[in-house]
Amino acid sequence: MNHYTRKDILRLVEEEDVGFIRLQFTDIFGTMKNVAITTSQLEKALDNQIIFDGSSIEGFARIEDSDMYLYPDLDTFTIFPWRPQQGKVARLICDVYKPDGSIFEGDPRYILKKVLSEAKASGYDFNVGPECEFFLFHADEDGRPTTLSHESATYFDVGPFDLGENARRDMVLTLEDMGFVIEASHHEIAPAQHEIDLQYGEALEMADNIMTFKMVAKTIAKRHGLHAAFMPKPKYGISGSGMHINMSLHRDGVNVFADAKDERGLSREAYYFIGGLMKHMKAVSFITNPIVNSYKRLVPGYEAPVYIAWSAKNRTPLLRIPAVKGTSARVELRSPDPTANPYLAFAVCLAAGMEGVRQEILPPASIDCNIFEMTEEQRERAGIEKLPGSLLEAAGEFKKDPYIQSVLGEDLSRKLIQAKEKEYADYRAQVTEWEIGRYLHRM
Incomplete structure (x- = not known):
């Protein structure tokens, strides 16, 4: 991450001929928002004087106390490489504050900062590495997204089978122009499905990067006449898109999850972290699968996890221990999907894991066979x-x-429960094509 001062920002804007600056933040549902200013208003923005109507952002504020302020994080300054090279467009990610100068407790970025600070007070830094999956579908003649694709490629295929190869390459190159380090990119298992893996890093920076990544993917896809869809399960009968999260704790730059003496290369802290995650996983799903x-997506038969278990030997459990040791030791949570608000998802995962560390919660025995091939009786005995089977079940957990x-606070928790229970009620009231096809001619 770059470390910029106010003077640096003013100099860069002048030297790079920046004409427009987007002040970005993320709402409680994980949607990026922004207000754009010209360079004439930059000093005002750097003085934290840009105001917006919080009551117009769902879940943020009441109409009676709607004024909110954007405080730019100077280290997030970056220039969009796809915009004009004269009068360039840059962005700053912002924290949300109230008029009295206090932080807005419902700001997802603040919530992650708070949990990271609590872990830091115990001597830990939290690093994550997300694996972001998405589909590239055709857009129609009006530019609206469809679920159509001419592609039939599958895992790790290359062109000409991989028809999204050029768009994915341009996404990676654009992200690298913006300072990202991309570890890998490839075609995923379903037709038109892709994955881009961001380099492991500090959790706040990675949450910022996920929000930027999704914006870049959609922007570059559109230039190729495509739509980048982060919907977890856009089509029946194929694998859905996840956002696996690789996690580890560090102290003084050393990965404390590593222990060369352990058969799996894991420390006691790593096992306790797994125990804490498993204890709270049903509630965590409400945030990671929102x-x-x-x-x-979370159904048997499509590689996505369904059962709360862990293993170092197969990929069917919820938590997987990759076959790496030493500085790369980590825990991979396989249930999250790319619709999750990354700030809230990282916050609840860290909080759950840290409770495991504090209370020394050991996980149950690992499940080293294919869980999907076990009988219901075998799973019960073990x-x-x-995991919750629906959004309503997850809200209940x-x-x-x-x-x-x-972790989220009483107010934000209440808002999310109300919003998601209403979302499920709206969904339940719908009459689907599946119902028409199954019942109309028979009843």
Whole structure:
């Protein structure tokens, strides 16, 4: 991450001929928002004097106390390489504050900062590495997204089978122009499905990067006449898109999850972290899998996890220990999907894991066979529980977990529960094509 001063920002804007600056922030549902200013207003922005109507952002504020201020994080300054090279467009990611100068407690970025600060007070830094999957579909003649693709490529295929190869390459090159380090990119298992892996890093920076990555992917896809879809399960009968999160704790730059003496290369802290995640996983799912469609991905038969278990030997459990040791030791959580608000997702994962570390919660025995091939009786004997089967179930589990609610705070927790229960009620009231096809001619 760059470290900029106010003077640096003013100099860069002048030297790079920046004409427009986007002040960006993320709402509680993980949607990027922004207000754009010209360079004539930059000093005002750097003085934290840009105001916006918080009551117009769903879940942010009441109409009675709607004024909110954007405080730019100077280290997030970057120039968009796809915009004009004269009068360039740059951005600054902002924190949200109230008029009295206090932080807005419902700002997702603040919530992650708070949990990171609490971990830091215990001597830990939290590093993550996301694996972001998405589909590239055709747009129609009006530019609206479809679920159509001429492609039939599958895992790790190359062109000409991989028809999205050029768009994916341009995404990677654009991200690298913006200072990202991309570890890998490839075609995924389903037709038209792709993955771009961002380099492991500090959690706040990585949450910022995920929001920027999604914007870049959509922008570059559109230039190729395509639509980048982060919907978890856009089509029946194929694998859905996840956002696996690789996690580790560090102290003084050393990965504390590593222990060369352990058969799996894991330390006691790593096992405790797994234990904390497993204890709170049902409630965590409400944040890591936040929409109705999320739970159509979490079904047997498509590689996505369904059962709450861990293993170092296969990919069917929820938590996987990759076959790396030493400085690369980590825990991979496989249930999150790309609709998750990354700030809130990282916050609840860290908080759950840290409770495991503080309380020394050991996980149950690892499940080193294919969980999907076990019988229901075998899973019951092994004490293997399921993830929530729907958004409504996940909301119910979240309501039963006061610790995970405390991470978000009472007000934000209440707003999310209300919004998501309404979303599920709206969904349940719909009559789908599946119902028409199955019942209309028979009933």
